[in-house]
Amino acid sequence: GQNIDQPTEMTATEGAIVQINCTYQTSGFNGLFWYQQHAGEAPTFLSYNVLDGLEEKGRFSSFLSRSKGYSYLLLKELQMKDSASYLCAVRSTGGFKTIFGAGTRLFVKA
């Protein structure tokens, strides 16, 4: 089966850096995704990692270690609009089923 763990809530200050961790267990790994979801809205894609290492995209970076079943999303130069839930999702081989974690609610304060 699959299992995804991420912190429930985090608080950070505007302009700072925050790291959101995700650990997972899956039988047959085929990629890890991060999505952003503002309250009352649909999730939107942030990043995709299938190989170990860091993927950088503007203020957002995502890291993956397949051997440790671990990923993090790094948000730099935090802005108030970054207050949202961040969903870690893992895709498995065999049908490419994607399972989402419960999400981490990030609060950015002034």
Added chain:
Amino acid sequence: EAGVAQSPRYKIIEKRQSVAFWCNPISGHATLYWYQQILGQGPKLLIQFQNNGVVDDSQLPKDRFSAERLKGVDSTLKIQPAKLEDSAVYLCASSSFDEQFFGPGTRLTVL
């Protein structure tokens, strides 16, 4: 490019009634997903289609939920009869390769 369309956006029904949701994916996307998202939780996959074939429906409560994707394009998700615990947002998503594109969702309230 047009996004994923869903209707209705909101639906309020009483328990034991039936309800249907419609989804039109992005043109050319072979994979279509239906998710249930309960407040405060992540999206839970109900069913995944590849063209008009079912790839995974292991978490679909088949005694009350059904879904179809005719001609490999539009899809409908039906609940019959609805229970109180079905109150949630039902998200439809489509993908061609890796990234999933989500529709705005249908917020269902069962009274």
